[in-house]
Amino acid sequence: MSSENLSDTQMEYEDEKQDSQEKNTNLVKGEEVKLKAKYPGLGQKPGGSDFLMKRLQKGQKYFDSGDYNMAKAKMKNKQLPVAGPDKNLVTGDHIPTPQDLPQRRSSLVTSKLAG
């Protein structure tokens, strides 16, 4: 990993500092290689718009009444499909029912810190 030249002996401290910085860079670059190997299509814009947009949209749930009615019409003769285990899926053919919506109940219990 350390491929620095050792000819400049007066600047030993600087070399050492550069050493550890290089080591750090190499560690991080190694991690980057690992990540890109796992997810080849990952971000042309590293840490850019994609994950920022996700952050801004936190908490957003989607419901499209057009989708809902189309799906209902399609399913007229069949059983209505219930929303799958992942309730945050954008609706398409999933038909949300009141039972599927997450319960929005406030905490009526006192905090355990106060117990």
Place this chain on the structure above:
Amino acid sequence: MAGAGGGGNDVQWCFSQVKGAIDDDVAEADIISTVEFNHSGELLATGDKGGRVVIFQQELESKNQPQCRGEYNVYSTFQSHEPEFDYLKSLEIEEKINKIRWLPQKNAAQFLLSTNDKTIKLWKISERDKRPEGYNLKEEDGRYRDPTTVTTLRVPVFQPMDLMVEASPRRVFANAHTYHINSISVNSDCETYLSADDLRINLWNLEITDRSFNIVDIKPVNMEELTEVITAAEFHPNQCNTFVYSSSKGTIRLCDMRASALCDQHSKLFEEPEDPSNRSFFSEIISSISDVKFSHSGRYMMTRDYLSVKIWDLNMESRPVETYQVHEYLRSKLCSLYENDCIFDKFECCWNGNDSVVMTGSYNNFFRMFDRGYRQDVTLEASRESSKPRSVLKPRKVCTGGKRKKDEISVDSLDFNKKILHTAWHPQDNIIAVATTNNLYIFQDKL
């Protein structure tokens, strides 16, 4: 070394108290999301994911035990925020308390601001220790007396009663934020405060709830061009015209409200230049600042990014004056930390009372202190194992490679689910509050 402390003495930190349930099954609502001492340090407030606030009060020191500082016991607890659903935007609004900030005390009552993603509330916490008795038209149990039966008049008098602490919402500051509120900060003028979301910062008057001024707006005209968001904001401790805000790109902007109504143009830009050869996919993510705090003196500010804590001199924008590595050994783990989302964890940081020591949290329920003067640092752990009353905390060490010494813990054994994101330091004394996922630890220095 035994510890890092102000004044260079080897401060030894001792366990004092722990609050919260012992069981491992943690309900989401019990996850602590903010911890804050008030200005005197007498009160300690916590907020959680369930929207609840618990306030602890320090007992007066007893003459019998001069070696102990007063314990913190529950003073008041209330439901600050409730979950909501914005039907118009199809948006779930969490009740999680993102921040609590105390107002300086003006009278007998205490006031604090608490905020979730969308709404800020001003709460009044007041004590009642007497009540009026001897009404003419009401019985003691509250039933009304028939006025025709009243033959004499008496003057009601106040009689002592058991102390009751009441929390009531005095102001609700709503509907001013399109994006999620990450910070609130009370101005030194004690009349105004700011609230910051991902793209905007608003200025409020504490008395006025139906109006706020937008003072920073970084929303691009075309959202496709969005490159950075606001991550934290704070008013200067004594200059009422000055505030700073940090970004996801690792920059801090200082703004002066005297310069213009809209402070989009910063007065100072603090940014450490990055060596382009060090640039990687992770660079921007780990440079994102998760917290910014002014020193009590107002001369410095501290920022926390994923791997380090940096101290900046307000007079020098080009680079920080001090940099402390919190857990550099995580560099070799960035890939898995990205996959499990830990790389996005938002750690906070805090100063001690005289700005000589700074503290921040890490993983495995470790937290770190850096003594600026004596260039010492220490890693301590908040755990039930080291929770015997007044037992001194043993410094911890993470082994980064090679042979693991006894008592060291290897990087691979760290529990990344045990994160200490929120810590607070008493404004004067060496008393600290450290929040693990659902427990609050209080440590004190050995007297």
